[in-house]
Amino acid sequence: AQSVSQHNHHVILSEAASLELGCNYSYGGTVNLFWYVQYPGQHLQLLLKYFSGDPLVKGIKGFEAEFIKSKFSFNLRKPSVQWSDTAEYFCAVNGPPGGKLIFGQGTELSVKP
Amino acid sequence: SAVISQKPSRDICQRGTSLTIQCQVDSQVTMMFWYRQQPGQSLTLIATANQGSEATYESGFVIDKFPISRPNLTFSTLTVSNMSPEDSSIYLCSVRTGSDGVQYFGPGTRLLVL
Numbered sequence: 071a072q073s074v075s076q077h078n079h080h081v082i083l084s085e086a087a088s089l090e091l092g093c094n095y096s097y098g099g100t101v102n103l104f105w106y107v108q109y110p111g112q113h114l115q116l117l118l119k120y121f122s123g124d125p126l127v128k129g130i131k132g133f134e135a136e137f138i139k140s141k142f143s144f145n146l147r148k149p150s151v152q153w154s155d156t157a158e159y160f161c162a163v164n165g166p167p168g169g170k171l172i173f174g175q176g177t178e179l180s181v182k183p
Numbered sequence: 184s185a186v187i188s189q190k191p192s193r194d195i196c197q198r199g200t201s202l203t204i205q206c207q208v209d210s211q212v213t214m215m216f217w218y219r220q221q222p223g224q225s226l227t228l229i230a231t232a233n234q235g236s237e238a239t240y241e242s243g244f245v246i247d248k249f250p251i252s253r254p255n256l257t258f259s260t261l262t263v264s265n266m267s268p269e270d271s272s273i274y275l276c277s278v279r280t281g282s283d284g285v286q287y288f289g290p291g292t293r294l295l296v297l
Binding site: 174 | 241
């Protein structure tokens with residue numbers, strides 16, 4: 071069965087530090103890939119998505135992610151985090167596209183001011 | 184995009200009772216889903232709510248426990264039946280729009296079963 075794995079359960083960073091959150095998936099065919107964010111007390115929002123084309127995708131609030139097909143990975147990055155980035159981040163995969171959206175376990179990011 | 188509302192936003196229920204959660208979308212959508220997010224865990228798909236036919240349930244979820252209705256393209260309900268404390272969770276409605284293929288999520292219903 072398809073699965074999504076996020077490497078870090080809880081990440082703690084200071085403001086201005088760089089961020090990379092790992093995500094790997096198990097589906098071998100064509101996939102659509104997503105990162106969602108859930109800020110404290112708010113509902114799940116789309117951060118960015120990859121369907122096809124340039125494997126480096128940019129999302130909102132300075133986030134970007136790189137799809138590496140050979141590694142079945144879709145890691146999320148941000149060069150300099152802010153306190154307001156404190157949230158839970160979920161990687162999700164549609165494989166095949168249009169099928170079920172499967173979520174990783176989530177990574178809680180805490181940014182210290 | 185899609186704007187999704189859910190009612191109630193939260194509830195505290197006694198074991199053995201049932202709760203029906205409503206999901207309303209601001210536009211017609213083909214695909215609607217129900218997810219569960221247990222404390223400290225990720226989102227798990229319960230079922231796909233099909234308009235005009237029975238819902239499609241994921242492994243581990245059954246219609247008797249989680250009956251779903253989808254009377255039209257903008258509305259669905261999920262009932263959590265014969266509740267136990269293990270059903271304490273956040274229940275999320277989600278829709279996928281045909282225009283951009285993205286799945287959007289409602290604010291969730293936070294359920295506590297005593």
